[in-house]
Amino acid sequence: xxxxxxxxxxxxxxxxxxxxxxxxxxxxxxxxxxINPYDEWYALVRALExxxxxxxxxTVINVGKSDSxxxxxxxxxxxxxxxxxxxxxxxxAMQVASAISNYAKDKNFDIILTGKETIDxxxxxxxxxxxxxxxxxxxxxxxKLDVDGSNLKIERELEGVKETVSLATPCVISAQKGMAEAxxxxxxxxxxxxxxxxxxxEDNTQPKVIVKNFALPPAKTGCKMIDPENVxxxxxxxxxxxxxx
Amino acid sequence: MIxxxxxxxxxxxxxxxxxxxxxxxxxxETVAIAFGNANAGELEKLGGYGITKVIHIADPKLNNLxxxxxxxxxxxxADKIGADTxxxxxxxTGKAIAPRIAVKMxxxxxxxxxxxxxxxxxxxxxxxGKAFADLEMTGGKTVITLTPNSYKAISDGKTAGVEVxxxxxxxxxFDYTIVSVEEEGGGHVPLPEAEIVVxxxxxxxxxENWGMIEDLANVLGAATACSRPVADIGWRxxxxxxxxxxxxxxxxxxxxxxxxxxxxxxxxxNQSKVxxxxxxxxxxxxxxxxxxxxxxxxxxxxPKLTEAIKKIKA
Ligand SMILES: Cc1cc2nc3c(=O)[nH]c(=O)nc-3n(C[C@H](O)[C@H](O)[C@H](O)COP(=O)(O)OP(=O)(O)OC[C@H]3O[C@@H](n4cnc5c(N)ncnc54)[C@H](O)[C@@H]3O)c2cc1C
Ligand SMILES: Nc1ncnc2c1ncn2[C@@H]1O[C@H](COP(=O)(O)O)[C@@H](O)[C@H]1O
Numbered sequence: 001x002x003x004x005x006x007x008x009x010x011x012x013x014x015x016x017x018x019x020x021x022x023x024x025x026x027x028x029x030x031x032x033x034x035i036n037p038y039d040e041w042y043a044l045v046r047a048l049e050x051x052x053x054x055x056x057x058x059t060v061i062n063v064g065k066s067d068s069x070x071x072x073x074x075x076x077x078x079x080x081x082x083x084x085x086x087x088x089x090x091x092x093a094m095q096v097a098s099a100i101s102n103y104a105k106d107k108n109f110d111i112i113l114t115g116k117e118t119i120d121x122x123x124x125x126x127x128x129x130x131x132x133x134x135x136x137x138x139x140x141x142x143x144k145l146d147v148d149g150s151n152l153k154i155e156r157e158l159e160g161v162k163e164t165v166s167l168a169t170p171c172v173i174s175a176q177k178g179m180a181e182a183x184x185x186x187x188x189x190x191x192x193x194x195x196x197x198x199x200x201x202e203d204n205t206q207p208k209v210i211v212k213n214f215a216l217p218p219a220k221t222g223c224k225m226i227d228p229e230n231v232x233x234x235x236x237x238x239x240x241x242x243x244x245x
Numbered sequence: 246m247i248x249x250x251x252x253x254x255x256x257x258x259x260x261x262x263x264x265x266x267x268x269x270x271x272x273x274e275t276v277a278i279a280f281g282n283a284n285a286g287e288l289e290k291l292g293g294y295g296i297t298k299v300i301h302i303a304d305p306k307l308n309n310l311x312x313x314x315x316x317x318x319x320x321x322x323a324d325k326i327g328a329d330t331x332x333x334x335x336x337x338t339g340k341a342i343a344p345r346i347a348v349k350m351x352x353x354x355x356x357x358x359x360x361x362x363x364x365x366x367x368x369x370x371x372x373x374g375k376a377f378a379d380l381e382m383t384g385g386k387t388v389i390t391l392t393p394n395s396y397k398a399i400s401d402g403k404t405a406g407v408e409v410x411x412x413x414x415x416x417x418x419f420d421y422t423i424v425s426v427e428e429e430g431g432g433h434v435p436l437p438e439a440e441i442v443v444x445x446x447x448x449x450x451x452x453e454n455w456g457m458i459e460d461l462a463n464v465l466g467a468a469t470a471c472s473r474p475v476a477d478i479g480w481r482x483x484x485x486x487x488x489x490x491x492x493x494x495x496x497x498x499x500x501x502x503x504x505x506x507x508x509x510x511x512x513x514x515n516q517s518k519v520x521x522x523x524x525x526x527x528x529x530x531x532x533x534x535x536x537x538x539x540x541x542x543x544x545x546x547x548p549k550l551t552e553a554i555k556k557i558k559a
Contacts, residue, residue: 011372013373013489013508013509013512014508014509015372017372017375017376019376026372037489037490038490041490093344093354093356094347094348094353094354097344097348119372119373119489119512120371120372120373121371121378122356122357122369122370122371122372122373122493123356123357124335124340124356124357125340125343125344125347125354125356126344127344128312128340128341128342128343128344128345128348129344129345129347129348129354131312131344131345132316132344132345132348132349133348137312137313137420137421138312138313138341138345139312139341139421140312140337140340140341141337141340141341143483153424156337157337157484158310158336158337158338159259159336159337159435159436159437159438160254160428160429160430160433160434160435160436161426161427161428161429162426162427162429162484163309163310163423163424163425163426163427164423164424164425164426164427165421165422165423165424166421166422166423166424167420167421167422171420171421174340177483177486177490177491178483208353208354209353209354209355209380209381210380210381210383211378211379211380211381212366212379212380212381213378213379214371214376214377214378214379215368215376215377215378215379216375216376216377217374217375217376217377217515217516220533220534220535220536223522223532223533223535223536223537223538224536224537224538225532225537225538225539225540226537226538226539227539228539228540228541228542228545228546231539231546231549231550231553232549232553232556234521234537234539234550234553235550235553235554235556235557236553236557237537238498238519238521238537238554239557242498242519242536242537244441244497244498244518244519245441245465245498245554245557245558
């Protein structure tokens with residue numbers, strides 16, 4: 001199987017979010033960047049497992065500037081065979097999806113995997129755009145991916161429903177929790193990653209969506225504490241003050 | 246002209262179908278489209294949100310989500326009626342098809358917005374609910390997905406005309422097959438749509454103690470959720486896991502019981518309107534994100550709260 005995994009660079013999940021330049025730019029000072037968790041834990045690890053059991057290759061692709069090198073090396077240390085970095089500042093989903101599709105269109109990948117969503121933009125849309133651009137089937141929010149003869153067997157989570165879907169390759173799949181368990185790179189992987197190829201290519205697709213500015217949610221005004229001996233008061237406040245029950 | 250997808254489940258309009266219809270209807274002249282089995286009486290209700298017409302593509306094959314077929318029908322219909330804006334819910338259906346529709350139409354996609362445009366700005370939650378981004382609408386064709394529980398649907402009781410149409414689709418537009426469908430959550434409200442969510446964490450000590458969580462959820466008409474470790478150790482099913490790596494929810498009331506309030510947990514629930522925290526540790530970080538709190542033993546507090554709410558509801 002020839003697999004392509006789209007990985008994006010995301011701020012660590014414990015990051016305190018702040019903005020600079022008049023709330024137009026994310027303040028990266030002191031921020032640790034990681035591979036977007038859905039891309040790493042589920043899409044990449046499942047791709048590696050499929051390669052280990054069936055043979056083939058796993059290529060990771062990132063749209064990003066040279067500050068993506070660190071997350072790309074980590075993906076290689078986890079076991080990806082090679083990496084593509086499309087040298088552009090990722091500004092919106094359409095730009096990212098077009099750049100990845102431009103690269104992938106003549107490479108005959110069997111499966112293109114993305115994460116469910118990035119934890120910074122929370123779009124959940126790059127995978128579907130790639131599918132449409134390449135005219136491939138798309139199964140979103142997959143929590144299980146198995147190879148079943150010449151087909152793929154996928155479980156996807158809809159609201160309140162789990163569906164099992166069968167389809168042929170090539171296709172695009174977005175991955176979420178359940179598909180695999182997170183791995184930690186070992187020493188051998190880390191050493192091997194240093195000699196794995198990272199190809200840097202250009203792409204000039206322009207973004208469509210413009211983020212005018214960011215805002216922080218209003219801080220909570222403080223928590224009203226209720227005496228555990230007087231639980232009725234909580235019910236009363238929820239009913240009469242907050243009016244939510 | 247706006248085209249809104251009105252999602253059905255077992256022939257009934259989903260809650261998000263009411264929300265997206267009300268949202269689109271408020272934006273401008275809107276036609277709705279619905280797929281699969283439904284009776285006209287149900288679809289007519291969309292008229293209560295200012296929808297002028299409902300196009301019903303009644304092919305039962307469309308009861309299930311097929312991203313390519315749905316995309317094709319929606320874009321064809323948009324062409325036919327001259328719609329330049331498509332509105333969907335930011336749920337599993339919207340996420341599967343909105344990106345395809347946007348590419349096919351050459352439209353700009355605004356995913357997961359929180360409300361109506363104001364001065365050509367659409368706001369969405371970013372950084373997993375820790376911030377908002379204001380996105381600029383620069384004209385041209387537009388696809389919008391609306392975050393569930395973001396827009397209140399209030400019907401004025403009017404009805405819309407329903408027109409059954411056939412779609413121009415081929416077998417090749419069904420590019421996967423659905424082998425089986427399994428209901429989760431025992432017919433309760435799906436978590437992302439729930440107005441009230443009662444959630445339990447590791448503080449509950451074991452799966453056998455969820456009875457009191459369910460009792461509280463039942464009197465509130467709430468869905469149940471849990472923290473990640475609780476799903477990971479198998480006390481609760483995975484589809485109940487909320488947070489950074491689970492589901493993001495936006496209920497009006499979130500009741501967190503025996504959950505410490507780790508930043509990754511908050512990422513999935515911090516858009517809740519009102520948060521209640523019950524925790525025996527006064528230092529639990531969750532109190533900082535809460536509106537109401539009780540420092541106490543859940544095993545003592547929760548049954549009392551259930552009784553108190555029963556009285557109010559009676
Ligand atoms: C990258 C990453 C992603 C993550 N994603 C998620 C996610 O999506 N969702 C998520 O939930 N977590 C996530 N986590 C885990 C998160 O960091 C916390 O570990 C987790 O949320 C803790 O779960 P908890 O509050 O149930 O358990 P604990 O932290 O163990 O808290 C239990 C709480 O129960 C209280 N308690 C104990 N007994 C009682 C009692 N009798 N009555 C009342 N209160 C009691 C305790 O005081 C304590 O505050 C993630 C972590 C990482 C690193
Ligand atoms: N800059 C990027 N480079 C590579 N893949 C990306 C990038 N941005 C997003 N993706 C992929 O697309 C998925 C969905 O992203 P989004 O639509 O932005 O939420 C992510 O989980 C990644 O797999």
